[in-house]
Amino acid sequence: MKKILASILLVSLLQSCGRESMSEINTDPNSYYTTVPSTLVTYAEKQLTDYVTTPNVNINNFRLTMQYWQETTYLDESQYDFSTRNVANNVWLYLYVRTLKNLDQAKKLIKAYKPTAAEAATWPNTMRNQLAIVDLLQVYTYQILVDTHGDVPYKESLDIDMFPLPKYDSGKDIYADLIARTKTNIANLDASGKSFSSGEKIYNGNVAKWKKFGNSLLIKLGIALADSDPALAQSTIQAGITGGAIMSSADDCVLPYLTSPNYSQLYTNLVASNRTDYVAGRPFVNYLKNSSDPRIDQYFQKINGDYVGGAIGEKSPATVNSLPGTFAYVQTTPGILLNSTEIAFYIAEASARWGIGGDPATNYAAAVTASFKQWGKTTAEAATYLAAHPYDAANWKKSIGEQAWVAMYDQPLASFNFWRRLDFPVLLPATNAVAEAEGKVPVRLKYPVSEQSTNPGNYAAGSAAIGGDKLTTKVFWDKN
Incomplete structure (x- = not known):
């Protein structure tokens, strides 16, 4: 992993900077250490969103796995051959190197910043807000890694000098720490203060909206634990609901793509x-x-x-x-990281499981309606649809699972999680699927091939801990 991080980090950091920073880099080969943190945040947000939203077969194939799309010519990825293109290598490149490492560097620059006399009084508050926002992005990213692979490098993952060969941490332990980090970040966010004046492209530094994102992230983390740790799941979800989550499309966590060259x-x-x-x-x-x-x-x-x-x-x-x-x-179609439709379905599921957040049938209808409105349909159209497809309390996993599948059409990573947790919809494996799929639809992505050669000891230990580095090995929270 050190080779991946070391060889690509500099390029990633250089690419992260805007025109002003690029002029500095051209004259100072060490300026990537001293650039303003907002440029690193810009780059990390885009790389993270690019990964989550891309349909590129070299990077993210979950639209194919969830059977939203099918390939026209080359069938490898729809048949679950992710190894030939080393897909997992690119996942780690996007998430560990281009996202997490840049955010880690941004943290260091924020902490090292010396405020001007005019900034001195408000800087402590601003600094806490900036660090909390950056850390929430890291939490979101680590959750993707755990949900995709299972146990992954975590505590030792970003310090390549001290830990050139990072060990793999338990997915369960990572989740517990991510929840704790998220709660701390929410507590540190102060909407009366400032954060990033530029560079933060998702909410443009709006602290109140980042707080809603943090509470929504608690709900997302909590619902994943529904079958593996129901008590922690319920308390985490309730904290997110009570704190105030994303309940309106106006608060959706999306990256606004632009025209060439920064299109979707x-x-x-x-x-x-x-x-x-x-x-x-x-x-x-x-x-x-x-x-x-x-x-x-x-x-x-x-x-x-x-x-x-x-x-x-x-x-x-x-x-x-x-x-x-x-x-x-369309070039400017926004990239969705987390939105009100996804949260509405989590709340519907939580209410069906434990009565959290209100009446299950009402929450189910609200979630479906949110999806209709997201896609430009009317409340009346949603009502007609719901009359024909009402909530089934006796088989709520089917009701919510199938409707989440439909709603998460443009959010395939979230859809993959819903499917593994609820076991609906019923998906049949692809024709001529690769042998390592064992006649099933994959439930995880294997570790990068590069880990086997550069970090073999920890790769072997991590693989053994989850029951084998296979497409059919379930991540820790996938119990059914």
Whole structure:
């Protein structure tokens, strides 16, 4: 891991800077140590969002795994061959190096900053707010790593000088620490003070909104523990609800992509690449059609007057299958990290499990309605849909699981978690899936191949601790 971090960190830090910082770098080879932290935050936020939202088969294949899309020509990834392209290596590049390490460097610069005389009185408060925001982004990123792999490097992951070969920490222990960190960050956020005056691109330094994000992150962390640690799950979720979470689209945690060259990763891979690699997945399209779901016209484009999906794991030409919706072909489509629809579904699930947050049927309806409104549909359309697809208290996992699958269409990592936790929808494995999938849809991503060669001792210990580095090994919270 040290080789990955050391060789790419400098490039990542240099790329993170804006035009003013670049001019300094061109004259000072050591300026990446002294650049202002906001430039590192900008870079980290974009790299994190790029990873979460990209459909690039070298980086993030969860749209394929969740059967939203199918490949037109090359079938490796839809058949779960993630090793040939070393996908996990790129996951760690984006998350450990380009996101976590840049955020870690930003923390160091914030702590080392010497305020001016005019800033001296307010700087302690500003510093706490900045550090809390940066740490919340790190918490979010580490959760992705645990949810994707299981046990991963954590405590030793960012100090490559002291820990060139970092050990793997227990996913359960990491989660407990992430919850504690999030609570501390929320407590440290003071909406009456300042944070970043520039560079922070998600909420533009709005501390009140970052506090809502922190409470929402508690809910996201808590619901993942529903089957592995119900007591901690409930207390964590309740803390997030009580503290005030993202309940409106106005508070959604999204990165606003721009026009060239900083356009969305969907546009990058569907338009700028000059390729047509993806069409609708048949199971998902058929579910939408059978449900008479009006969101289908936002999710996909008609082909020959109909919505058609390709068989999972089979070549599916764009000439006879539906392309993704037009939103994916727009440069400025925002990248979603966490939004009110996702939180609404977590609260619906929490209320179904334990009665937290209100009536389950009401929360279920609120979650579905939030998704409809997110995709430009009306409350009336949602009501009509809900009348035909009411909450089923006797089989709430199916009700919430299938509706979350539909709602999380543009949030495939969240969808992957819902599916593993609730076991709905029922997904059948791809045709001609690779042998290491063992006839199943994968439930985790294997560790990077590079770890086997550069960190073999800790890789072996980490793999043994989770029950083997396999696509079929469940992460610690996936109990069913």
